[in-house]
Amino acid sequence: MSKGTVVLAYSGGLDTSCILVWLKEQGYDVITYLANIGQDEDFEAARKKAESLGAKKVFIEDLRTEFVEHFIWPAVQANAVYEDRYLLGTAVARPCIARRQVEIARREGAQFVSHGATGKGNDQIRFELTCYALYPEVKIIAPWRIPEFYNRFRGRTDLMEYAKEHGIPVPVTPRAPWSMDANLMHISKPSLQSTDQCHECVTLCVFQSRAPADLYLMTKNPEDSPNVQDVLEIEFKKGVPVKVTNMNDGISKTTALDIFSYLNEIGGKHGVGRIDIVENRFIGMKSRGIYETPGGTVLLKAHLDIETFTMDKEVRRIKQGLGIKFSELVYNGFWYSPECDFVRHCIAKSQENVEGKVQLSVFKGQVYILGRESPKSLYNEELVSMDVQGDYDPCDASGFIRINAVRLAFTLKSKNGCLLKPAHTYASSFFIYFSSAG
Numbered sequence: 001m002s003k004g005t006v007v008l009a010y011s012g013g014l015d016t017s018c019i020l021v022w023l024k025e026q027g028y029d030v031i032t033y034l035a036n037i038g039q040d041e042d043f044e045a046a047r048k049k050a051e052s053l054g055a056k057k058v059f060i061e062d063l064r065t066e067f068v069e070h071f072i073w074p075a076v077q078a079n080a081v082y083e084d085r086y087l088l089g090t091a092v093a094r095p096c097i098a099r100r101q102v103e104i105a106r107r108e109g110a111q112f113v114s115h116g117a118t119g120k121g122n123d124q125i126r127f128e129l130t131c132y133a134l135y136p137e138v139k140i141i142a143p144w145r146i147p148e149f150y151n152r153f154r155g156r157t158d159l160m161e162y163a164k165e166h167g168i169p170v171p172v173t174p175r176a177p178w179s180m181d182a183n184l185m186h187i188s189k190p191s192l193q194s195t196d197q198c199h200e201c202v203t204l205c206v207f208q209s210r211a212p213a214d215l216y217l218m219t220k221n222p223e224d225s226p227n228v229q230d231v232l233e234i235e236f237k238k239g240v241p242v243k244v245t246n247m248n249d250g251i252s253k254t255t256a257l258d259i260f261s262y263l264n265e266i267g268g269k270h271g272v273g274r275i276d277i278v279e280n281r282f283i284g285m286k287s288r289g290i291y292e293t294p295g296g297t298v299l300l301k302a303h304l305d306i307e308t309f310t311m312d313k314e315v316r317r318i319k320q321g322l323g324i325k326f327s328e329l330v331y332n333g334f335w336y337s338p339e340c341d342f343v344r345h346c347i348a349k350s351q352e353n354v355e356g357k358v359q360l361s362v363f364k365g366q367v368y369i370l371g372r373e374s375p376k377s378l379y380n381e382e383l384v385s386m387d388v389q390g391d392y393d394p395c396d397a398s399g400f401i402r403i404n405a406v407r408l409a410f411t412l413k414s415k416n417g418c419l420l421k422p423a424h425t426y427a428s429s430f431f432i433y434f435s436s437a438g
Contacts, residue, residue, distance in 0.1 A: 003027040006112035007105040012046030016116040038184025068256040077239040078323040089186030095335035098130035114141040126333035133336035186293040218292040222271035222365030229363035239351030267294025271365040282332040301367040302358040319350040
C-alpha cells in the first residue's frame with residue numbers, strides 16, 4: 001500500500017535519480033518536477049529517464065519569463081548583493097522553483113514534497129521555507145537529512161553502485177570535483193570538492209587552489225575576449241529594464257526574457273561577472289563559491305547609475321539599507337516572509353521615478369558607464385556649475401558649515417574635559433529653576 005504521493009524536485013542527475021528510486025523503495029508514489037529556469041538541459045531526455053525509473057507523472061515547467069519578471073527584476077530594483085559581492089543567482093531562483101512545486105503538489109493532491117539539497121547548505125532552507133509558507137500542512141522528505149539515506153550513501157561511489165544495481169543510467173566519465181547550479185541568472189560552483197575526498201584534501205582545495213580555466217562556462221576569460229567593446233543603451237522604467245540596444249550593430253531587445261538573455265550573451269562574451277569568494281552560509285559555516293553572473297552584473301552597474309540620477313538623496317539612503325536587508329532575507333530563504341514582502345513593496349515604491357537611459361561599454365571583463373539621460377532627472381547642471389550662480393547663494397554655505405561644526409567642536413571639548421561644569425553649578429541651576437518655577 002502506498003504511503004502517499006510525493007512531488008520530487010528533479011534534475012535528471014545522479015542524486016535525484018537515485019532519490020526517485022529510493023522513494024519508491026520506501027513505498028511512495030513519485031511525481032517528478034523539473035523547472036526550466038534557463039539552464040542548459042535536455043529536458044526530454046530527463047522526462048524519459050524519470051518515466052523509465054517509475055515516476056507516476058513528470059512535469060517539466062518553463063519558468064524562464066516568470067523567473068525574470070517576478071524574481072530577477074525585484075533583485076535588480078533592490079541592487080541586491082549579499083555580503084557586497086554575491087548577486088544571489090541561486091538564492092533568487094529557489095523560491096521560483098519551489099513555488100511551482102507547491103502548486104503541483106496541491107493540484108495533484110500530494111501530501112509530500114522532496115528535494116535533493118544537502119543537509120549542510122542553504123538550499124534546503126530556501127526550498128522548505130517556501131513550501132511551508134505556501135503549503136503549511138505539507139510534509140517534506142529531505143533524504144540527505146535522513147540517517148538511513150546518508151549513512152547508506154556516503155559519497156558518489158555509493159550512489160553510482162546503487163544506480164547500477166537499479167538500472168539508473170550513470171555518467172560514463174568521472175564528475176569534475178565541484179558541484180554546479182545553473183540558471184538564467186548565473187552559474188555557481190558552490191564548492192570545489194569531491195564527496196569522496198578527505199576533509200584535509202577538501203580544505204586544501206577550497207582555500208588554496210585557483211579555479212581551473214574549464215570551470216567557467218558562461219563567461220570567456222577576459223584575456224581572450226574581443227578587442228572591440230560593445231556599447232549598450234539600457235532603458236529603464238520604474239527601475240526595471242524595458243529595452244536594450246547595441247549601439248554597435250543596432251540589435252534591440254524589448255521583452256524581459258530577451259533583454260536578460262542578450263545581456264548574458266554580451267557580458268559573457270567579454271568575461272564580465274566572474275567572482276571567487278568565501279561567503280557565510282545561513283546555516284553557520286563558511287563556503288567557497290565561484291559565480292558567473294554576466295547579465296546581472298551589467299544590469300547592476302546600469303541600475304545603480306540611473307537610480308542615483310533620479311532618486312532623492314535621503315530616499316536613496318533609506319533604500320540602500322532596504323536593499324541590504326532584502327539581500328539577506330533572500331539569501332536566507334525568506335522570500336515569502338511578511339518582512340520580505342514589506343521590503344519589496346518599499347523598494348518598488350522607491351523605483352517610481354527611476355526612469356531613463358544609460359549608455360555603457362562592456363569590454364575585457366569590465367562595465368564602464370558612458371552617460372545617462374532621464375525625463376525625471378534630479379541633476380541640475382546650472383545649480384552645480386561654477387560659472388552660473390543660479391538659485392544658490394554661496395554665502396549660505398558658511399552657516400551650513402558652522403552648524404555642522406557645532407557637534408564636532410563639542411566632541412573635542414568633551415574629550416579634553418573642557419565641557420563639563422562643576423557639580424555645584426548644576427545644583428545651583430537646578431535650585432534656581434525650581435525656585436523661579438515655584
